[in-house]
Every structure is written in structure tokens, then in C-alpha cells.
Amino acid sequence: MASPIGIFDSGYGGLTVFRSIAAQLPGYDYLYLGDNGRAPYGNRSFKTIHQYTWECVQWMFKQGCPLVVLACNTASAKALRTIQQQDLPNGYADKRVLGVIRPTAEVVGNYTKTKQIGVLGTTGTVQSGSYLLEIEHFFPELKVEQQACPLWVPLIENGEYDKPGADYFVQLYLDQLMQQSPNIDTILLACTHYPLLMDKIKAHVPAHVQVLAQGDIVAASLADYLARHMEIEQTLTKTGDRSFYTTIDDTDTFDHHASAFFKDIVKSRFVDVRECL
Structure with missing residues (x-):
């Protein structure tokens, strides 16, 4: 039986992380699950997000995944x-x-x-305070400002991320962030959907401000984790297989949007995770 690395997201965004992980660790088997049927997670309660996330994680365990990466900031923050x-x-x-x-x-x-950074995320991620707590632990000297961007994920998932109409909402939230502290020189995209807006974001911030996506950072961290935990690494199968699943039965729509995130052709299968538990 295959033992792939599981990669989970509430929708499509985790595919940007998956792309980076597969680039850095190409030999492993991977299983991606997008809970699109219940997305978005951003405005849901802690209890609901934990329930949905844990149902999906258990389903991935049943498919043979010994290790699951929550490639979703909201699930990481709340579950x-x-x-x-x-x-x-x-x-x-x-x-x-x-x-x-x-x-x-x-x-x-x-x-x-x-020493001043900005964090852009969903309402759920921002309200959780998870980034404030974690960054304080590693870099207590930093001043961290947060800004929720509740309209960005709907724009992206409806394929409007590269359209002119998205510019207004990109500038709106960036202006609100920079008004909190004009000395911010680093902006973290704390939602895995947001890299699809990268070109527009960079166009609306000063040239000296760095904009960080999480894909390469998470991929490097996972590579380090596997090197340090050989008891997990040795259980993983390595045939280069990639499987994609979604909780919406319209897999053609999923495949169309997912291919934009993954930068490659995606062919998915529908699953009802609750029926399989």
C-alpha cells in the first residue's frame, strides 16, 4: 500500500504549497485533498474548523498517509x-x-x-492571534501588524485574481495595513491563496517592501523535518505519484481552478470524507 505525504487545504490555496514541496522533494508520493465542498473556512468557528479539518485528516490517514501537512493557515491556526x-x-x-x-x-x-512586518490573512487567521504568538516566541523584538482580507479568497476562487476589478480590493487592504505602520518593510502572505495575487500586491506596495509567500518556506521546513525524523521518512513511499481529491462533485471545475494554483494539469477525484469515516 502506498504511504504518501498528505497535503490538506480547505480549497485550492494549499496547491501553492504543494507545488513548492513537490519541487523540493520530488521523489515522494503525495495525496492532496481540498475540502472545497465546505469552503471557505475563514469565517467559521474554531469548533467547526476543527471538526472539518479532523474529518479530512482522518480520511487521509485511511488512505495511508502517515504524515499530513495542513497547507491552510486557517486550519493551522484553529485546528x-x-x-x-x-x-x-x-x-x-x-x-x-x-x-x-x-x-x-x-x-x-x-x-x-x-523590525516591523505586516501579516495579511483571512479573518479567522487574524482573529486567532496565532501569528502574533508564534512570531513573538521566535522574534520578540518584532512589531507585527495584521490585516484581514476577507474578499481576497472569494476573488481568487472565482477566477478574478488577474482581472482589473481585483486591484481595488488589493489596494484597499494593503493601504489599511500600511496605515498601521509606515515602517513595515516585510509583508507575509498568511494565506496560501494569496500568491496568485502576488503581481498585483507588489504593484501596490513600495519597492523596498518584501512580500513573502509561504510555499518555499514550508517546503524547506518539511525537508528538514523529514531529515530529523527518519522514523517517519522511512515509512513514506517514493514513486513520484500525485493524487488529487476534492469534496465537490464538480471535479471539472476543481481541476480547472486547481491547475492555475498548481501550475500543472490537475485531474481529481470526488470524495465524501464523512461517508468514509
């Missing part, structure tokens, strides 16, 4: 800790679930000269 501390010890002690917030927080301070 990861409960999964790691409460769910895994009850029957899944041999499995591992990782997120995207800590790997990013571990390095983000290395990019700023002014």
Missing part, C-alpha cells in the same frame, strides 16, 4: 493544536500532522531590517 494534543494520542499516535504557521514564524524575522 492544529487540538489535533496534535488531543486527537492524535487517541488512536493515531504513530501519525503526524504539521502546519504552516510555525515554519513561517521561525524565519520571518530574518527578512526585515526595520
Whole structure:
């Protein structure tokens, strides 16, 4: 039986992280699951996000994944800790679930000269305070400003990210962020959807401001994790297989949008994770 690395997202955004992971670790088998049928997660409660995320993680375990990466900031912010501390010890002690917030927080301070950074994310991620807590742990000297961008994910998932109409909403939230502190010199895109807006974001910030996506950061962190945890690495199969699943039955629509995120052709299969538990 295959033992792929599982990569989970509430929708399409995790594919930007998957792309970076597959580029840095090309030999492994991968299984991607997008919970598009219940997306977006950004405005849902902690309880609901944990329930949905844990259902999907358990389904991925049943498909043979010994390791699952929550390539979703909202799930990482609102579900990861409960999964790691409460769910895994009850029957899944041999499995591992990782997120995207800590790997990013571990390095983000290395990019700023002014010691002031901005974090752009969904309402759920911003309200959770997870980035404030994690960055404080690794870089207590940093001043961190946050800005929720509730309209960006709908724009992206409806294919409007490269249209002229998106510019207004990109500038709106960037202006609100920079008004909090004009000395911000590093902006973190704390949502895996947002890299599709990268060109527009860069066009609306000063030239000296760095804009960081998470894909390469998370991929490097995962490579380091596997090197340090050979008991997990050795259980993973390595045939280069990539499987894609979605919780919407319109797989053609998923494949169309997913291919834009993944920068390659995606062919998915529908799954109802609740029926499989």
C-alpha cells in the first residue's frame, strides 16, 4: 500500500504549497485533498474548523498517509493544536500532522531590517492571534501588524485574481495595513491563496517592501523535518505519484481552478470524507 505525504487545504490555496514541496522533494508520493465542498473556512468557528479539518485528516490517514501537512493557515491556526494534543494520542499516535504557521514564524524575522512586518490573512487567521504568538516566541523584538482580507479568497476562487476589478480590493487592504505602520518593510502572505495575487500586491506596495509567500518556506521546513525524523521518512513511499481529491462533485471545475494554483494539469477525484469515516 502506498504511504504518501498528505497535503490538506480547505480549497485550492494549499496547491501553492504543494507545488513548492513537490519541487523540493520530488521523489515522494503525495495525496492532496481540498475540502472545497465546505469552503471557505475563514469565517467559521474554531469548533467547526476543527471538526472539518479532523474529518479530512482522518480520511487521509485511511488512505495511508502517515504524515499530513495542513497547507491552510486557517486550519493551522484553529485546528492544529487540538489535533496534535488531543486527537492524535487517541488512536493515531504513530501519525503526524504539521502546519504552516510555525515554519513561517521561525524565519520571518530574518527578512526585515526595520523590525516591523505586516501579516495579511483571512479573518479567522487574524482573529486567532496565532501569528502574533508564534512570531513573538521566535522574534520578540518584532512589531507585527495584521490585516484581514476577507474578499481576497472569494476573488481568487472565482477566477478574478488577474482581472482589473481585483486591484481595488488589493489596494484597499494593503493601504489599511500600511496605515498601521509606515515602517513595515516585510509583508507575509498568511494565506496560501494569496500568491496568485502576488503581481498585483507588489504593484501596490513600495519597492523596498518584501512580500513573502509561504510555499518555499514550508517546503524547506518539511525537508528538514523529514531529515530529523527518519522514523517517519522511512515509512513514506517514493514513486513520484500525485493524487488529487476534492469534496465537490464538480471535479471539472476543481481541476480547472486547481491547475492555475498548481501550475500543472490537475485531474481529481470526488470524495465524501464523512461517508468514509
